[in-house]
Amino acid sequence: MDRFxxxxxxKIDAKGRVSVPAPFRAVLDRDGxxxxxxYCYPSLDAPALDAGGQRLAHNIDRLLDGLPDYSDERDxxxxxxxxxxxxxxxxxxGRIVLPExxxxxxxxxxxxxxxxxxxxxxxxxxxxxxxxxxxxxEKVRDHRRLFGATRRQSELESAPESAPxxxxxxxxGSGGAGAARK
Numbered sequence: 001m002d003r004f005x006x007x008x009x010x011k012i013d014a015k016g017r018v019s020v021p022a023p024f025r026a027v028l029d030r031d032g033x034x035x036x037x038x039y040c041y042p043s044l045d046a047p048a049l050d051a052g053g054q055r056l057a058h059n060i061d062r063l064l065d066g067l068p069d070y071s072d073e074r075d076x077x078x079x080x081x082x083x084x085x086x087x088x089x090x091x092x093x094g095r096i097v098l099p100e101x102x103x104x105x106x107x108x109x110x111x112x113x114x115x116x117x118x119x120x121x122x123x124x125x126x127x128x129x130x131x132x133x134x135x136x137x138e139k140v141r142d143h144r145r146l147f148g149a150t151r152r153q154s155e156l157e158s159a160p161e162s163a164p165x166x167x168x169x170x171x172x173g174s175g176g177a178g179a180a181r182k
Contacts (some may be wrong), residue, residue, distance in 0.1 A: 002027040004052070004116035009126050011111055016103065017095045018112050024121060025094055028053045037089040038096065040123075042105040044080055047128055049098075049106050051088075052120035059119060098123075 008021040020028075020038070028038060031053035040051040050056070060081050067074035088096040098108065106125055113129040115122045124132065 002030050003118045004121040005118075006116050007129070008114045009111055010114065012098065012103075012108060016098050016100070017091075018098060019093070019095050020090060021114050022094065024114060024116070025090060028090070031055055037087055040086050040088050040096075040098075040102060041081060041084045042102065043122060046122070046132070047106055047125070048115075048132075049102055049123040050120055051123060056120045 004024055004027055006021075006023065008024075010019050010021065012018045038051045038053060039056055040049050043050045064074055064078060064081075067077065086099055086102060088098070090096055098112075103109070106123060107128060108123070108125050111126050113124040113126040115124060115129060
């Protein structure tokens with residue numbers, strides 16, 4: 001399955017146009033967005049823009065489908081996501097026009113960092129993204145130790161209880177590998 005991967009930095013022109021990286025356009029084309037563009041909205045938890053094609057829209061639909069109809073939570077999430085979505089057409093040169101409201105949310109002025117996140121991508125002001133990337137890598141390094149400890153604990157817990165521990169002999173008469181054959 002296609003994924004948005006890597007980071008690209010592109011220049012915004014005076015009209016607010018920016019070229020979507022060719023690898024991202026290829027994923028969007030295969031994603032089947034009929035309008036030849038992208039869905040884009042202010043990130044809910046970062047000074048960035050979330051963007052993608054049909055898979056992003058389907059993921060939002062699934063998220064909303066998990067909430068009760070007419071619930072406050074569903075309505076609030078619908079407003080926060082779909083209420084702020086802009087559908088941005090990609091022109092024949094591979095560019096989109098970023099509306100001022102989106103640029104203001106992300107603090108975009110001269111350049112955009114396109115950051116692949118698998119099924120969606122984000123657009124960041126490059127210096128803000130570098131700070132975000134540094135913080136993310138530090139967290140991953142901290143959590144990596146936890147992931148390793150969790151994996152070792154999981155392996156110990158899933159080991160068969162009847163198997164002897166390394167370095168111990170099987171019980172006499174147990175038929176283990178060290179048992180004498182008659």
